[in-house]
Amino acid sequence: MDAQNRGRPRGGGTPSEITLSCFLLILIIGVCCVHALEMSTGKVPFLEAVNGSTVLIPCTYASCIGIKDLYFKWEFNDNGTMQKVADSVIPMDNVEPSKVNVYRERVEYVGSSKRNNISFLLWNVTFEDAGVYTCFGKNPKEKDKNHSAIFTLYVVEELRVVDNTLTIIIASCVGGFIAFLMAFMLLKNFTLFVLAKLEEKNKECLVTSSGIDNTENGLSGSKTTPKKA
Structure with a gap:
């Protein structure tokens, strides 16, 4: 065996290269695990609605490793008691759930798995509907870790004029x-x-005036009549 290759791993890389590769692999896996499933209720997670109107309670999900039998549910915080609003299971990406269970009146599920959307409409809102709604998700592909996002609904008699x-x-x-x-x-x-x-x-006027003066005084460049002997 060549002396230079003696002690080198059979994989064909130096110990430093193997260490770097392992570090990058762990980093990639860690990033995917951290961001495997994310629930979001939008950049502005609250809404002020007029009593009697119809509002959309939004929620979307995203996963870098994909989903399989993703369980999701909506809950409403009723004075400290969590009441289930709706729930279902999404078999896989771009596949709609076979059935969405709705547990409250005036609630209509309008989500779509093709858009990673699990939002619902709340018809004819009342003051009792005001409060915090929690969008909850659990993906078996990441060992059933729980993820959630909240959305706050405010109900008013009329919208304030700013x-x-x-x-x-x-x-x-x-x-x-x-x-x-x-x-x-x-x-x-x-x-x-x-x-x-x-x-x-x-x-320009100064230059012109200077030229005229030189001519009149018989300086170089001026024309003079030679005197007769």
Whole structure:
């Protein structure tokens, strides 16, 4: 056996290369495990709805390792008591659940496995519907780890009218200042342009005047009549 290959693993790589490969593999597996399943109720997980209206309670899921028999459910926190709203099992990616169980009135499931969506509609909301809704998911492919996201519903008699007076005043002041600054810059550039033209014209006048003086005084370049002997 060659002395250089003596002590080298049969895999064909140096110990440092094998260590690096193992580290990268563990890192990839760790990232997938951390983000294997994610439940989300959107960037703004709350909504203010008018009494008697119909609202969408949103939730989506995502998994980098795929799903199999994903169990999901919606729960409502009724003064500390968790009440089930709906639940079902999604067999696999892009396959709709065979049945979605609904446990509350005025609830309609509108989710779609093709869009990783498990949202539902709540019809004719009342003040009793206000509170925290929890979107819960459990994927057997990641050893049944639990994941959840919450959505808060506020029910009001009527939507508040936002007073934008201050915003309009600030926007007007800022806009007026910007317009004034632009006008000032334009006026400044125009003034500099006019001054440059005047200075250029004055230089031309000085050059012309200097040439005339030299001619009259008989300096070089001027024409004189030779005197007769």
